Amino acid sequence: MALLxxxxxxxxxxxxxxxxxxxxxxQVEDALMQACQLSGVHEVAILSTCNRTELYCSSASNGGETLLQWMSEYHQxxxxxxxxxxxxxxxADAARHMMRVACGLDSLVLGEPQILGQLKSSYAVAQSAKSIRSDLGRLFQQAFSVAxxxxxxxxxxxNPVSxxxxxxxLAQHIFADVSQSSALLIGAGETIDLVARHLVQNGVKKITVANRTLERAQALASQFGAEAVLLSDIPEVLASADIVISSTASQLPILGKGAVERALKQRKHxxxxxxxxxxxxxxxxxxxxxxxxxxxxxxxxxxxxxENVKSRQDAAEEAEYLINHGTSxxxxxxRSLDAVGTLRTLRQKAEKTRDQELEKAFKMLNKGKSVEDVLQQLARGLTNKLIHSPSVQMKKASAMGRGDLLQLTQELFELAPNDTEDDS
Known part of the structure; x- marks a missing residue:
């Protein structure tokens, strides 16, 4: 199984x-369900923002090409x-990449905090779609912890740089006194919330928030003493806006060339x-x-x-150290979990051999065999059965020149090279 x-x-x-x-x-939940049906893909989560679309997967070794082909077909x-x-x-590179994304080190704005919330939403949607289980679940939790x-x-x-x-x-470079400008904000998500805060901090007093649902627009506008309107009202308020900043999840343009042309005429250019x-x-x-x-x-x-990220470079180096440690x-x-599975299988095999030899011992006792004979037979049977498979594999390894496997066996079972020799 590979992380991707x-x-x-x-x-x-x-x-x-x-x-x-x-x-x-x-689209995300349905897309997750589709992706999970692909051959070799066992777990998947989708992160889609304005700056990236990423799929995190637990898959077979060819999972990347399979998913890329699926994305090609899905988006035509x-x-x-x-x-x-x-x-x-x-x-490890996949784990490190997710942690760098969670910490904002892979963002357009170094260290921006919104991406962590978006990654958490990605995780929640994948949980809802049941497309995420143990491996990816552990990776997400580690990424959140490191972030x-x-x-x-x-x-x-x-030093806010979002x-x-x-x-x-940028608006401050366009207008001599941005506080005298009026702003139209389209959308009501986290980014627009931040835009509104920065505008208010810079003295902008006239702000209009336009959104698909009036309730959401009003909830945001009320925090800043702004006006709330629907997207359908934009043509009526556009001409009064000096600054227009838009961030929605719409799949189609909200503002067309014609609407802006009409607004410019009303503004007398x-x-x-x-x-x-x-x-x-x-x-x-x-x-x-x-x-x-x-x-x-x-x-x-x-x-x-x-220009605004230079102050964060030293902090980014510290963050990289924490990310590398978190990845390791x-x-x-x-790897420990892999060992747990192997140990469980080994124990089950040993217990099965033990039960088989015990059953033979009880039968011998029922037939009147002496306890001493039965115990000796039980000990010999257990010893022979337990070392049979390792002995066969060690002989094969030796014949193939696999000294590394023989050395590993000595390490696993704490065998000294001269354990069988008589010191006398």
Whole structure:
């Protein structure tokens, strides 16, 4: 059985590719059930965010190619397109990769905390779909434990540098005084929550939150004294927004070029700053063609983010040490579990031999054999049966020149080379 981490992320694929392989929240459970039906795949969990789509699996050695083929068919993409931008990590490397993801060391924003919550959601959905059992379950728990250590023992979470923070920082470069701007936030998830917090901290007072459900928009808006509207109300409020930041799980664009054109006319071509954090994109790419619009995607935020991560580099090195230790600990744990299974089988075999020899002994006693004769026969029978298979295998190993197996046998059974010799 092998552990596998397979996927694409912001380092290997553009946003245009990532949005094609993203799993919508309502798709994940069904996708997990499908993946578990694949030959060689025993456990699977899916992590799908704006910056990555990854599958964590317990599988046979060929599980990676099987899953990549399935992803190609599921998303109706040429296999070659996925192969060119995907990566695969096995066993210890897979464990280390998941821990680096959980700690935010593999994120676009170094050390960002949201990914840990997304990984926990991935685990919960896999549990609900019954696509995760012992091996992956232990790996997830170890990843959560290491992430907690990194958060509490290093400064990786200090100096806020998230996608949300980067988006607001960029707005400050566009507007001389961002506090005088009005903002329209599309979505009501964690990222938009963070965006709203950063905007308020920078003095923005007029904020509108648009969401598919009004209740969720109101719950978020109430924290910041903002207005809540439905997605269908966006055309009515768009013209009054200087800043538009969108992050939803919609599979189709929410803002089209036509709607933005109409808003610009009402604004008499005063500039609009727009950031589309979503994957798939919420704002049509063609909007970038319009004059007076500054449109950025998550990929465009990279430069802003890179300026803010320098302070976290030392903390990241400390985190890598904790991750390496956590990986070693996990792999030792898994090897120990392998030994437990082997020992259980060995004990069962020994107990079966014992019971067989005891049965023979009782029969001999019932036939009137002396206790001394029966005990001697029992001892000889047990000895012969217990060492028969090891003796045969050792002779084969010796004939094949496998001195390493003979040496291992001596170590396992604590045999000194001259144990059988007489010292006299």
């Amino acid at each position: 981490a397979l996927g694409i992320n912001h380092k290997t694929a553009s946003v245009a590719v990532r949005e094609k392989v993203a799993f919508a929240p309502e 993409l040429p296999l070659e397109d996925l192969q060119s931008c995907s990566y695969q990590h096995l066993d 907690k250590q990194v958060r509490t023992q290093t400064a990786i979470g200090e 996608v949300a923070y980067a988006a607001v920082s 005063r500039p609009m700053f727009m950031v589309d954090i979503a994957v798939p994109r919420d704002i049509e790419a063609e909007v970038e063609e319009l004059s007076d619009v500054y449109l950025y995607t998550v990929d465009d935020l990279r430069e802003v983010i890179e 600990e996990f792999m030792q744990q898994m």
